[in-house]
Amino acid sequence: MTRPARDERTAVDKAMSLLNSFGDDALVGVGVSELARRAELSKSTAFRLLSMLQRNGAVERAGNAYRLGKMIQNLGAPVESDLHGRMRDALTPSLADLFEQTKQTVHLAVLQDTEVVYLNKLFGHLQVRSPSRIGGSAPAYCTAVGKVLLSYNPEAADRVIDSGLLPWTPHTITDPVKLRTELTRVHRENLAFDREEILLGLNCIAAPVFDASGQAVAALSVSGPVGKFTPDSQAGVLRKVCYAATRTVTAISSANARAQRRTP
Structure with a gap:
């Protein structure tokens, strides 16, 4: 039986993969399972990393989903028109x-x-x-x-x-x-x-x-x-x-x- 390849990414790499996985849904929200699939992570790993990112303001809860938080939005906020x-x-x-x-x-x-x-x-x-x-x-x-x-x-x-x-x-x-x-x-x-x-x-x-x-x-x-x-x-x-x-x-x-x- 072939074992799945070990994920050699660091915790930071995985967190960045999660953030990149929001894509066009960054403001609307994405569920944990979908984010895990997009980032190629287990659901438990995705949930743990999202909890850490939430504590630091990088993501926030949107009902049963997550969206990018104030910290990330502020970094990319356009100059007021x-x-x-x-x-x-x-x-x-x-x-x-x-x-x-x-x-x-x-x-x-x-x-x-x-x-x-x-x-x-x-x-x-x-x-x-x-x-x-x-x-x-x-x-x-x-x-x-x-x-x-x-x-x-x-x-x-x-x-x-x-x-x-x-x-x-x-x-x-x-x-x-x-x-x-x-x-x-x-x-x-x-x-x-x-x-x-x-x-x-x-x-x-x-x-x-x-x-x-x-x-x-x-x-x-x-x-x-x-x-x-x-x-x-x-x-x-x-x-x-x-x-x-x-x-x-x-x-x-x-x-x-x-x-x-x-x-x-």
């Missing part, structure tokens, strides 16, 4: 208004392909563990800000569904039909909810910010811990702030357009 910078500068005062009126954790986010990117975040009085961070990203389909923006971008919604809906928690919507139904409701009501869909213990409500053409260019959200925070109670103030934020974006766009027309 001019558009994102202008959007952050224009809407941070609105975000501050939202914080002042709610005293909860608030976010400003935009859609980038199938992910949401958090341009700013202000921490509320009720602290809760959250996967969001300034400059970081998260899957759009299981966040309130993401669902708001997807509801106005059918092409992006199709890409999200085609790429697969992984269960980050038992509450994550993973059925394409149910997600499309949810996005239809969100578009109709201009409100989206994340009820423990990306992280257990976290609830969130979000609304869109529009430009002069009626395109949803950003979203603002309010979030807090389950049991102490009721998302529905923030709907009124969120709508009011987003309406004012839309007027801000429209005014800036109009001013820029006038300036361009005056330029010889």
Whole structure:
């Protein structure tokens, strides 16, 4: 009987193989068995190395799967685009208004392909563990800000569904039909909810910010811990702030357009 060849790779080599095995799924998440197969490791070895990488911030849990963690994402994070910078500068005062009126954790986010990117975040009085961070990203389909923006971008919604809906928690919507139904409701009501869909213990409500053409260019959200925070109670103030934020974006766009027309 022929014995399998001994794996001569060092622990570092094996860990690097695991990290390289994420490929295009780096932000979405991959299961342990699949990562082990891709890296040509036993499942037990892959699990042990993933635990070590998780402790050091190189990977993080995504439900029953893993994705690249903050440390790796920060190393490869692109320089903020001019558009994102202008959007952050224009809407941070609105975000501050939202914080002042709610005293909860608030976010400003935009859609980038199938992910949401958090341009700013202000921490509320009720602290809760959250996967969001300034400059970081998260899957759009299981966040309130993401669902708001997807509801106005059918092409992006199709890409999200085609790429697969992984269960980050038992509450994550993973059925394409149910997600499309949810996005239809969100578009109709201009409100989206994340009820423990990306992280257990976290609830969130979000609304869109529009430009002069009626395109949803950003979203603002309010979030807090389950049991102490009721998302529905923030709907009124969120709508009011987003309406004012839309007027801000429209005014800036109009001013820029006038300036361009005056330029010889």
